[in-house]
Amino acid sequence: MLMLRRHLRFLALVAAAGLAPTASAQEQAHVGRYEQTDIEFGARLYNMHCVVCHGENGDLLPEINLRNTQFPNSPSDRALGENIRNGLPGTAMVATAYSDAEITALVAYVRNIGSVDPDSIAVGDAVRGQAIFAGKGECSTCHRVYGQGPRAAPDLSNIGALRTAAQLERSLLGAPGGTIPINRPVRAVTADGTVINGRRLNQDTFTVQLVDENERLISLEKARLREFTLLETTDMPSYAETLTDEERADVLAYLLSLKGM
Template identity: 45%
Template sequence: MRRCAFRVGVLALAAGTLLAQRRYTPGDVQDGQRLFLSNCAACHGVEGDAVPGVDLGRGKFRRAASDDDLTRIIQKGIDGTAMPPSNFTVFQAGTIVAYLRDMAAAAARGSRPAGDPGQGKMVFEGKGACTTCHRVKGSGARTGPELTDIGALRRAVEIEQSIVDPDAEVLPQNRYFRVVTKEGAAITGRLLNQDAFTVQLFDEKERLLSLAKSDLKEYAFLDKSAMPSYRGKLTPQELANLVSYLVSLKGVDKQ
């Protein structure tokens, strides 16, 4: 009996060590991001710093010293606090831990200057010419993603990456669709819908188009983002200001 208990103890210790030392994959981080934003960000904030004394995005925790601790807290919550238990499996909780570790690593690498949202708005509407594609609070074009609540959906480091390296990650809902007619005309835009016979697009001229597939030579999603890279086009301070402005966009103010 003692030998059996010893074996169980060794297995439990080994499992805990493996979890604590796990090397997470990009897929783990992506899955964890999705779970965090849909389940945790409402209280902790997109950056993980909305709870006083806790900064998940920079690895600052009150009661956790290891990945095991974080996984346990995510699953079981913390008695006597606003942190509730969850229905996440060990694997799902582990992907959230992967995302938190990735956030902290990105924060440690980052060294951007402090940004000014007001100056960033000027970059957005002026030098950056962002309103030619994007819309904020009813102002701007509709060909690119709506940005009114981007600060509630994406972290500063992710927003910065989308500005300087837009091809690094293209969200499925932001992928552009390209069709070529049998006459050779190419049309690019956001795919609204397609069925067995037609393709519906919102093109770069903000036109709603319904095209018969029988009239098309080819049609497919583009692999790269339609967003141009601003790497080297903005100074570090301008970039920091622009990111700060976008982070400040949390949605339309309720009257």
């Protein structure tokens, strides 16, 4: 069995009546910076999708050298991402259905095209990663993928489209900030004193939906709760030591390949 490293950071006590919004600055903390894992994932995508026209070094087209980092139609990263996704009208570059995570990675790579270490291994082999997911990593004892596995932890079937490579790597390292706020473990006490421990799936103004410890889906009316606590603990083990760098890279490649059915 894996040793679970519990990260107990702090308890956020939230009164039942006034549930504070929990979407935090975490998700925005990295805007404007390029993370190495995204750059490396972007390099891989570039070699699959862009290299035919722009060349290995980004300088194959006479009209535009990607190493210049100044692009006439892309003053910002947002514009650059939109141009990569939508293509450039009137040129050979056509629209392609990239996920947000892929756009983040492609932008990060294009902005750093000259400076990537070719020996870096942040993103490995998805097929090997799948084997580790089911085997050594024991991920499938908690996570569900494509209808297989328990509901104790977030369903990862679409995780490659939802999270960037860098966010996924942080999850594997058990880093603070790896936890997506909506998935936090919660403790609720109903008006009659029943204690429910579970994981939050969703919430709106009046209700909150959980999966409890017995994997039941429950919807609770917030106004009728005596207590509702978001826990800052996580049951997600850190794989910083239990997997090697290569193995984590393979698992990351597998996670990035999960983009829904």
